[in-house]
Amino acid sequence: xxTALVPVLPYIFVLAFGLIVGSxxxxxxxxxxxxxxxxxxxxxxxxxxxAQIAWYDNIPVASYIVLTGKCRACKASISIxxxxxxxxxxxxxxxxxxxxxFTWAALVYYLLIAxxxxxxxxxxxxxxxxxxxxxxxxxxxxxxxxxxxxxxxxQSLIGVAVGGGGLFAVSELFYLLRKKEGxxxxxxxLLGMLGAFFGVKGVLFTIMAGAFVGTFVGLILIPxxxxxxxxxxxxxxxxxxxxxxxxxxxxxFLIYKYLEYARGGF
Ligand SMILES: [Zn+2]
Numbered sequence: 578x579x580t581a582l583v584p585v586l587p588y589i590f591v592l593a594f595g596l597i598v599g600s601x602x603x604x605x606x607x608x609x610x611x612x613x614x615x616x617x618x619x620x621x622x623x624x625x626x627x628a629q630i631a632w633y634d635n636i637p638v639a640s641y642i643v644l645t646g647k648c649r650a651c652k653a654s655i656s657i658x659x660x661x662x663x664x665x666x667x668x669x670x671x672x673x674x675x676x677x678x679f680t681w682a683a684l685v686y687y688l689l690i691a692x693x694x695x696x697x698x699x700x701x702x703x704x705x706x707x708x709x710x711x712x713x714x715x716x717x718x719x720x721x722x723x724x725x726x727x728x729x730x731x732q733s734l735i736g737v738a739v740g741g742g743g744l745f746a747v748s749e750l751f752y753l754l755r756k757k758e759g760x761x762x763x764x765x766x767l768l769g770m771l772g773a774f775f776g777v778k779g780v781l782f783t784i785m786a787g788a789f790v791g792t793f794v795g796l797i798l799i800p801x802x803x804x805x806x807x808x809x810x811x812x813x814x815x816x817x818x819x820x821x822x823x824x825x826x827x828x829x830f831l832i833y834k835y836l837e838y839a840r841g842g843f
Pocket of ligand 1: 628
């Protein structure tokens with residue numbers, strides 16, 4: 578074997594691992610809102626014709642391309658979202674390995690991103706962030722502080738309090754002022770979970786980055802929908818998830834740049 582190939586091999590395994598996990602994430606997105614357990618059914622079925630999907634038609638991304646996006650049995654079209662989730666999962670696994678090396682931090686952050694992908698699509702589909710994901714996520718994040726060199730147990734615990742508690746206060750205040758629920762309790766629990774993984778600094782960064790992306794998207798979507806006379810509800814979960822992913826890869830750099838800028842004066 579050529580020596581140049583050897584360093585690449587672990588990354589190919591990481592990509593394959595991410596693609597396979599992505600396939601499982603699709604099942605989670607589909608099953609968790611129904612109250613089902615993602616592991617309960619051993620084989621996948623076509624949602625249209627209920628035909629069992631053979632293993633060779635269930636290979637992440639590749640099968641979608643081979644089948645040109647159609648079920649082999651009934652030719653019903655398969656949502657492009659399935660291969661996109663698989664691809665995103667694979668690319669994020671690769672990005673974590675490249676960015677953090679073959680470390681516990683890489684694994685922890687990848688699994689967190691995978692969870693955020695599930696939350697994003699469930700929130701887009703159903704406007705909910707399931708407790709079954711975020712509530713166990715809080716103690717898992719606290720436990721992960723033992724694996725993350727830059728996060729102490731104390732920072733993790735304070736992160737939960739600030740992420741969950743701080744936003745809960747904002748959401749209550751919003752309710753008092755507007756008599757309308759602006760941010761759901763699902764978002765509050767998600768921020769509690771992110772606080773556990775990130776600490777205070779990271780969870781505040783996530784809220785700001787999420788609000789920034791959310792405002793930008795809102796400015797585009799709200800006028801479009803108002804003209805159609807629809808009462809638009811934009812789920813906030815996907816924006817918080819985007820903010821969290823930005824923090825994982827670029828947070829330290831952006832905070833450093835911001836502080837450098839702030840110190841230099843305006
Ligand atoms: Zn079918």
